[in-house]
Each structure stands twice: as structure tokens, then as C-alpha cells.
Amino acid sequence: MIFASGSGTNAENIIKYxxxxxKAEVAAVFSNKRSAKVLKRAHDLDVKALHFDRDALYHSKEVFNLLKDMQPDLIVLAGFLWIFPKAILHEFHNKVINLHPALLPKFGGKGMYGMNVHRAVVEKKEVETGITIHYVNEKYDEGEIIFQASTPVDPSDSAEDIAEKIHQLEYxxxxxxxxxxxxxSENG
Structure with a gap:
């Protein structure tokens, strides 16, 4: 199960993988944006693509009930920008993970996504950056870290250069x- 808000390149990469x-399959892709390219990518790869609104996620329990019915082994946030509801986090404890485009705890929190992160890395003159995959909790980017990978930042790197390096690590x-x-058990 993948949740995404944007173009969906990481979702597409995961589905293809x-x-x-x-070994496994992506059962569905959920997006909070009707026009998100991720929905078309999922559809093109024969994966169920579902759109939902704020009410369906936070108030009506529509998304919660769909997830309970589907019983995913893992819920992957790949460019999903809304905070995840406590009820889902409780029901799927340690089964919701997120990809963040920086080495947390640096450059995390509300508003720190995509190019915002890469611009901040350039502004702070960081010598390295990377990705963090972490469990999701009730706060942006504060869940337990599962994995990190880093890449050097050259003094001449633009935010766009960093974005490309990060995408390679993500893929x-x-x-x-x-x-x-x-x-x-199969992977050590």
C-alpha cells in the first residue's frame, strides 16, 4: 500500500521492483490529490489507484476502513504530505513508514519536503545529505529511524543537483x- 501526493516516481519504482x-505486490496507491500523476502511474501499471479527500482520511474513517479491509503488511508514504491519523497509526503499529529526503533529524518537520529540503541544505552549506526511511508517528519526521544513506554535497551543487542525488539514493x-x-528472515 502506497500513499503519495505528487508525481509518483518512487511509487512507480516500488511497484516495478x-x-x-x-515476492510481494503493491495492492493499491492512495492519493489526496485527484490530479496527482501517481494515480496515472499506478493505473498504467495495473495497480488500484484511489483518490480521497481530507474528510475521508480524518473524519469519516473511509480510508481507515479500506485499510482495515485490505490488511496491508506495510503502508508506505512516498511523497505523502499530510500527517497520518493516529487511528491508522495505532491500528497498523510499526507498519507505516516514510521516506524523507534528508538525514534526519536535520531538515525535518512541517514544510520540509522536496525542494524546500534541498534549498535548506544548500543554504546551510552542508557537506552531506541523504535519505531517511523511518516509522511514522504523530509528528512530522520524528519516528524511529529504520535506514539512512548519504551522499556528499559539493560546494557548487544547486538544490536541483542535490535533488538528483537524492532521487538516485531513493530509487x-x-x-x-x-x-x-x-x-x-530472508535478508539477514
Missing amino acids: FKDSD EHFPKVIENLLFP
Whole structure:
């Protein structure tokens, strides 16, 4: 199960990874944006694509009930920008993970996503950055860290250069970390 708000390149990468592996599959992609490209990517890859609004996530329990019916082994937030409801986090304890485009605890929290993070890395003249995959809790980017990978930041790097480096780390590591969480005995 993947939740995403944007273009969905990481969701597409994860779907393809597991289609090729025959170990697991992405049962559905959920998005809070009707026009999000992730929905088309999922549909093109024959994965159920579902749109929901704020009420369905936070008030009516529509999303909660869908998740309970589907019983996912893991819920993956891949560019999903809303805080996740406590009821879902409680029901799926340690089964909701997020990808963050920085080395937490640096550059995390509300508003720290995408290019906002990469611009902050440049402004602070960081010598390295990276990705963090972590469990989701009730606060932005404060859940227990599962995995981090880093990349150097050159003094001449723009935010766009950093974004490309981060995307490469995401594509390489995110599906493998998901696989390790789903099949820990097979992966050491």
C-alpha cells in the first residue's frame, strides 16, 4: 500500500521492483490529490489507484476502513504530505513508514519536503545529505529511524543537483528497505 501526493516516481519504482520480484505486490496507491500523476502511474501499471479527500482520511474513517479491509503488511508514504491519523497509526503499529529526503533529524518537520529540503541544505552549506526511511508517528519526521544513506554535497551543487542525488539514493534503497521489512528472515 502506497500513499503519495505528487508525481509518483518512487511509487512507480516500488511497484516495478515488486512486480519483478514475485515476492510481494503493491495492492493499491492512495492519493489526496485527484490530479496527482501517481494515480496515472499506478493505473498504467495495473495497480488500484484511489483518490480521497481530507474528510475521508480524518473524519469519516473511509480510508481507515479500506485499510482495515485490505490488511496491508506495510503502508508506505512516498511523497505523502499530510500527517497520518493516529487511528491508522495505532491500528497498523510499526507498519507505516516514510521516506524523507534528508538525514534526519536535520531538515525535518512541517514544510520540509522536496525542494524546500534541498534549498535548506544548500543554504546551510552542508557537506552531506541523504535519505531517511523511518516509522511514522504523530509528528512530522520524528519516528524511529529504520535506514539512512548519504551522499556528499559539493560546494557548487544547486538544490536541483542535490535533488538528483537524492532521487538516485531513493530509487536504489527504498524498495530494498521495504523488502527487508517485509521479509526480514530472508535478508539477514
